[in-house]
Amino acid sequence: MxxxxxxxxxxxxxxxxxxxxxxxxxxxxxxxxxxxxxxxxxxxxxxxxxxxxxxxxxxxxxxxxxxxxxxxxxxxxxxxxxxTHHDHLLCVRCHQIEEFIDEVIEQRQRAIALEKGFEMTDHSLYIYGICQKCRQDKD
Amino acid sequence: MxxxxxxxxxxxxxxxxxxxxxxxxxxxxxxxxxxxxxxxxxxxxxxxxxxxxxxxxxxxxxxxxxxxxxxxxxxxxxxxxxxTHHDHLLCVRCHQIEEFIDEVIEQRQRAIALEKGFEMTDHSLYIYGICQKCRQDKD
DNA sequence: ATATAAATGAAAACCTTTCTCATTTACACC
DNA sequence: GGTGTAAATGAGAAAGGTTTTCATTTATAT
Structure with missing residues (x-):
């Protein structure tokens, strides 16, 4: 519905x-x-x-x-x-997108915002690279 | 020169x-x-x-x-x-940009790329928020 | 059913960035 | 120091994704 x-x-x-x-x-x-x-x-x-x-x-x-x-x-x-909050890995060849969660990174981000006096409203983390499949296809 | x-x-x-x-x-x-x-x-x-x-x-x-x-x-x-590789904090009010370095995050990113089979070519991390000055000005 | 405010579609506008092409410039060579 | 040649520049056009405009259609409260 x-x-x-x-x-x-x-x-x-x-x-x-x-x-x-x-x-x-x-x-x-x-x-x-x-x-x-x-x-x-x-x-x-x-x-x-x-x-x-x-x-x-x-x-x-x-x-x-x-x-x-x-x-x-x-x-x-x-x-x-x-x-769920999650971040992303993006393949620069095939543009496929994978997701991941990492609590250590989340924690560090909060700590850094605090340190710098920022009230965090959002954050975004992208890891760009060549995915497993594309690496096999033609490396 | x-x-x-x-x-x-x-x-x-x-x-x-x-x-x-x-x-x-x-x-x-x-x-x-x-x-x-x-x-x-x-x-x-x-x-x-x-x-x-x-x-x-x-x-x-x-x-x-x-x-x-x-x-x-x-x-x-x-x-x-x-x-120096560094990441950024961006104030969503005044658009000021601050920089930070966090080796723990760098390390986790490398580990995640490895885990997922990605050959990392780049990564970007932005923390958005309200900076100290803007929070004082009018919170 | 009907009135009314909200939602829609098509096209134009926007905004940042890139491209085209004629003109100018830097640099290697004489 | 001139000079040829390839590279760099400037102006404007074009591109590409996204938003706006405005007349028309639609959902919902009455």
């Missing part, structure tokens, strides 16, 4: 919102750009505007339904929020 | 390059966007094109003279390379 998910966060239940949510939930690829979502919807035969996809994703982010990753190349991808 | 710095990295010594280098070295603000550098040069009375500033900064980055930070909002700033 996805409609309720939307109502819970104070968003009107509209077809575009339901469809975007559906794509995010059913696509195997966990990390999708707005363009990815848009194309997936077109392929489903849904009529939707790219601007709407951007708007909906931004609203979802504001509502805590998704989080937005800002990749180094000035590109954003979205992932369904699952409540 | 900045001309030598340029020759050392295999770049022709041109006025625009010398001027960009001069701005980076003499401006108090350590982290500057291409636009910042461009405006600073115009204010100095230098005639330079914005495209040239971008090109020069990118070349400097390739030559290891500067590093580029990609801020979350799809904005890049440059800093003179000083040989």
């Amino acid at each position: 996805e409609s309720q998910d939307l109502r819970n966060v104070g968003l009107k239940v509209t077809l575009p919102r339901l469809k975007v949510l559906e794509i995010l939930e059913t696509t195997k690829q966990r990390h999708m750009s707005a363009e990815d979502v848009y194309k997936a919807l077109l392929e489903m035969g849904e009529e939707i505007g790219l601007a709407t996809v951007y708007r909906v994703l931004t609203q979802f982010q504001g509502a805590g339904l998704v989080s937005r990753l800002s990749i180094d190349d000035g590109h954003a991808v979205f992932e369904l929020e699952d409540g | 900045e001309s030598q710095d340029l020759r050392n990295v295999g770049l022709k010594v041109t006025l625009p390059r010398l001027k960009v280098l001069e701005i980076l070295e003499t401006t108090k603000q350590r982290h500057m966007s291409a636009e910042d550098v461009y405006k600073a040069l115009l204010e100095m009375g230098e005639e330079i094109g914005l495209a040239t500033v971008y090109r020069v900064l990118t070349q400097f980055q390739g030559a290891g003279l500067v590093s580029r930070l990609s801020i979350d909002d799809g904005h890049a700033v440059f800093e003179l390379e000083d040989g």
